[in-house]
Amino acid sequence: MMLYLDPGHGGTDPGAQGNGLNEKDLTLDIALKLRTFLLNQYEGIEIKMSRTTDRTKSLDARTNEANSWGADYYLAIHINSGGGQGYEDYIYSGLSDSSTTARDQDIIHAEVMKLNSLQDRGQKKANFHVLRESAMPALLTENGFIDSSHDAALMKQSSWRQNVAQGHANGIASAFNLKRKTSDPGTGTLYKVIAGSFQSRQNADDRVTYLASKGIDSFMDTVTISGQTWYRVQAGAYSNRENAENRVDELKQAGITDAFIIAE
DSSP: EEEEEEOOOTTTBBEETTTEEEHHHHHHHHHHHHHHHHHHBBBBOOESSOOOOSOOOOHHHHHHHHHHOOOOOOEEEEEOOSSSSSSEEEEEEOOOOTHHHHHHHHHHHHHHHSSSSOOOOEEEEEEHHHHHSSSEEEEEEEEEETTTTHHHHHHOOHHHHHHHHHHHHHHHHHHTOOBBOOOOOTTOOEEEEEEEESSSSHHHHHHHHHHHHHOOOOEEEEEEEEEEEEEEEEEEEESHHHHHHHHHHHHHTTTTOOOOEEEE
């Protein structure tokens, strides 16, 4: 499955603003987390992002890139504004409720709502450029209102942005029947690279942020050991131990000396 992932706005276009936040920063962070979840957790998916840094890119450039790449699905991540509160998503206004795109919207909407702690504003249709000009099924999600004190308080939490990304990942996986990564059939082992394990969630969040600044994708997971909750930062999962060891070397070069491998 080829997914074109489009974090809205960027560069000279900050998008919506409010409560000390810029939409362009939130959408990029959610999209990067989403990419990490999908690539680490599922097989058979390729992802191209409209941007992976804070740069300007026109709407035409985004849809033209997705179309020329031959994406199977276009997912645009946005943050709302305008005095409301909650989550909503959109498909192209010219589609019927019985279309495949509408079915996928049903699935993704339900999965995102399970994890985002936001009011449900429903599933909608619109004539947005990215929905109209994309040659493949497309969905645009509006993840809370940046000018709502309630929603913005959530947006400021890395753990909330991670949950939003995971909800989108769960929805994509369900809609497209992605196969979850398991151990390699030949060895029976999956090698997870842990870039730090902490008793403080904030320390784990800080590690994820640091790795992102070094261009290394990671996400936080929790594990309970002897009744104690630990927050692990995972930076990859491999069926080949040599690949996992190479990832550990990469982490060490980035200054992460406490990286280790877990074989499952």
